[in-house]
Amino acid sequence: MATDPRFAGLVEAARALQPRTVALRRKIHKFPERGLNLPGTQASVMHALDGLGIQVMKGEKVSSVIAVLTGARPGPTVLLRGDMDALPLQEDSGLSYASEVDGVMHACGHDTHTAMLVSAARLLTSRKEALAGRVVFMFQPGEEGYHGAKYMIDEGILDAGGRPIERAFALHITATDTSGVIRSKAGAMLAAADNFVVRITGRGGHGAIPHDALDPVPAAAAIVGALQTMVTRHISVFEPVVVTVGRLTAGTTSNIIPETAELEGTFRSLSEASRAKVREELPKLCHHVAASYGCTAEVDLHQGYPVTVNDDVIGPHVVELAGAVLGQRYAAPMPTPLMGAEDFSYVLQKVPGAFAFLGACPPGVEPADADPNHSNRVHFDESALANGVAMYAAFALDTLR
Structure with missing residues (x-):
């Protein structure tokens, strides 16, 4: 897999997109929105996807965005998900792009997920000739307690590619793990x-x-x-x-x-x-x-x-894929599940796939000492975002052989 031509230059391409990824992330971070109604965030995503030549749709009942990329040849359909909503928290990070919305903050990194997924869509569009099948990009509101994934399933996200989704993948950033490291496992990931x-x-x-x-x-x-x-x-x-x-x-x-x-x-x-x-x-x-x-x-x-349960084959394969694409120092198995919860579980109840973590501990701080997700002082190392973009793209390229 390390010599697979589909992955050649993938990390470099993700790094080349880093200015776009960071700019979108900071824009969304500065103007966070909560719940199922995220009109500003939705508009930012729609604008960022404009001109890529892919099909883009808005949700009917919630502020979701669905984008579909059709590859050069027929094949299966893969889903990549990024959530978009923020938390009810007053930011105290001291960042130059800190939230300007009183009492609302992207303290769980969903702004980074959104930006990484947009850049992954851009990267995969440039490599559509290598794709045998379709990629569905799921930009989801309402993960923080609002069951946003379920709303999108009810609105037909799993059939958006014209045929049932065969594999699904989501990343979640964490400030308390080594920057750039991907972790996943078989079976239960979250409670x-x-x-x-x-x-x-x-x-x-x-x-x-x-x-x-x-x-x-x-x-x-x-x-x-x-x-x-x-x-x-x-x-x-x-x-x-x-x-x-x-x-x-x-x-x-x-x-x-x-x-x-x-x-x-x-x-x-x-x-x-x-x-x-x-x-x-x-x-x-x-x-x-x-x-x-x-x-x-x-x-x-x-x-x-529900419990977030990774497929027994796909979960460990994500770690192997990370090692092949990013290098072995950026690939690590998840030793145990976490007792947090995640509504990507609704997708994994219906589609085999995997949920993985992306470490983004800021420079100069040990992961054990970093302010964690949901802290009003949390800070994510933005250099890790390129690895996230590359992993989203690699999962699609690997599935759509």
Whole structure:
């Protein structure tokens, strides 16, 4: 594969596009948008793709962009995805191109994904004679909790190339790994993540006479502890599950026993079986613990993203491909899954493919010390973007032999 003529000069071509990649990234970074409605970002992508001679379409219900490149010969269809949305965060990075939108920031690097995918489209267009099939470029809004990938699937992204997608690939940048390194693996890459809200109701009263009240606060505290016991006693030790209570609120002042207490959290799992088990056990536990304190519990479960599962062959092949195209020092297997979640999982439920990480730790900083994704001070090494562009292009060239 290292001598494959399809990959000759690929990294050099990606580096030649670096000024365009960086310029688009910084433009999007400066004017971030959240959720499913990203009109400015959508317009920037449409403008950047204009003139390439590829088919470009807008989403109907969301601000997505779909582009289709048809190769010189017939063949399968491959999908490349880049998400476009930002986070509700006030930027404090000190960058010259920092967000100018109050309370909104590209803290997860989706601006880089968008820019890399546009440059990959430009690179692949210049090599369309080497393509036997079609490439569908998926520019997706609403990854940060809005199920944007599902909206695009419902609108027909998987048939946009005129025939079913046969392979799919997505990259995600991370500031806490060595710059330029690609990581992937077989099987589960990221967890399913679901939210829960528990409202415990007792009977309020005076802090001096708690025996005349039904205090929901100790019931809530007991539930927090019992949730961890649930994980160790109802879920197999070979099925990783993480339950986190991130909010517990009750009361208004020190001498009043409140009528209600509320807690909110997440549970994350690496299989649909363990996910279903938690969804079954968590409400029962909350009801029974609350009842033991004379209280009642109302439990709301909010389904998040499924487990992100790489194809057993394609996942490791991405690492091999990175070694062949970028060099072995830029290719590394992902040792373990992460318990974060990602809505590219919806695509991988329907199409064999892979999700991979691209390291972009800034110069002069050790990866372990770098501000992570979702920090308002996160900084990505832009020199890594050329490797991302090359990997997007290589995946398509490798699939469309």
